[in-house]
Amino acid sequence: MNKEGYKSGFVAIVGRPNVGKSTFLNRVIGQKIAIMSDKPQTTRNKIQGVYTTDDAQIIFIDTPGVHKPKHKLGDFMMKVALNALREVDLILFMVNVEEGFGRGDAFIIERLKEVNTPVFLVMNKIDKVHPDDLLPLIDQYKNLYPFAEIVPISALQGNNVENLVLQIKKYLPEGPQYYPPDQITDHPEQFIIAELIREKALHLTREEVPHSIAVVVERIERREDSDTVYVGAVIIVERDSQKGIIIGKQGRMLKEIGQRARMDIEALLGSKVFLELWVKVQKDWRNRLAQLRDFGFRE
Numbered sequence: 001m002n003k004e005g006y007k008s009g010f011v012a013i014v015g016r017p018n019v020g021k022s023t024f025l026n027r028v029i030g031q032k033i034a035i036m037s038d039k040p041q042t043t044r045n046k047i048q049g050v051y052t053t054d055d056a057q058i059i060f061i062d063t064p065g066v067h068k069p070k071h072k073l074g075d076f077m078m079k080v081a082l083n084a085l086r087e088v089d090l091i092l093f094m095v096n097v098e099e100g101f102g103r104g105d106a107f108i109i110e111r112l113k114e115v116n117t118p119v120f121l122v123m124n125k126i127d128k129v130h131p132d133d134l135l136p137l138i139d140q141y142k143n144l145y146p147f148a149e150i151v152p153i154s155a156l157q158g159n160n161v162e163n164l165v166l167q168i169k170k171y172l173p174e175g176p177q178y179y180p181p182d183q184i185t186d187h188p189e190q191f192i193i194a195e196l197i198r199e200k201a202l203h204l205t206r207e208e209v210p211h212s213i214a215v216v217v218e219r220i221e222r223r224e225d226s227d228t229v230y231v232g233a234v235i236i237v238e239r240d241s242q243k244g245i246i247i248g249k250q251g252r253m254l255k256e257i258g259q260r261a262r263m264d265i266e267a268l269l270g271s272k273v274f275l276e277l278w279v280k281v282q283k284d285w286r287n288r289l290a291q292l293r294d295f296g297f298r299e
């Protein structure tokens, strides 16, 4: 599923509460996500939505710790959040033009200064203000941070949202479709499961394969007719020789990786697991996936 010229990448949306982040995601991706994003925030960065078209896949990520910490986990979360911000392809910093600049914004901008990732200023709720009032606000924000793009939108009414998506695509690198097109949100355990499998693969092959091998969990399904959870995952390597090592003689290595990973996943999910593993060769994945690996579970 790795088409020539296909673009894909990770985009973090940050912004004070009520600026319209969920509304924007719903507008871009569809109804289902609202349910996801209403879940209480965890320390982990989580995928809020996956937008897939014929030419691009945008994976939107929530980074809770960017916002002013409210509890003891604050420092920890901030560290996780900053790491995530470093590794995404693009950050959307969303503000509410009706409210103007606030202290929460200043806090976020300080975090943005600590990373090199390009940042868009997304000025939301333009339906609430007169266009003349927008320009001074743009100037004010421009002075605070060198935004890669400044895009005014109305997430609620949809004004300029399509254009924003176009701009986002321009900033994404060429890459694979990480998620199946029908996948809208992520399963929270997905990355941990991927890492468990990767860990077993590295360990059992005595690190004969590089650390940059990646695991993408494509499916987690709780089947209604049994208490077994079905997990389908792909181990992605860069070379045929690595594929051979992972699969092993008569598939023995892959089987062993699967068995050991399954036990860990069962402990994690608290239920029986049927784990299906594939191995896929995908050239030039190293850079992208070395980064991907770190989402959500590290630190």
Ligand code: GDP
Residues within 6 Å of the ligand: 015, 016, 017, 018, 019, 020, 021, 022, 023, 024, 124, 125, 126, 127, 128, 153, 154, 155, 156, 157
């Ligand atoms: P979040 O906390 O950043 O996720 O913000 P929400 O998406 O939950 O939006 C907060 C409120 O702002 C909701 O009542 C939305 O309907 C409203 N809202 C979001 N975007 C817009 C917009 O473009 N225009 C107007 N007028 N209201 C908006």
Ligand code: MG
Residues within 6 Å of the ligand: 021, 022, 023, 037
């Ligand atoms: Mg929200």
Ligand code: K
Residues within 6 Å of the ligand: 112, 113, 114, 115, 116, 117, 118, 119
């Ligand atoms: K930056």
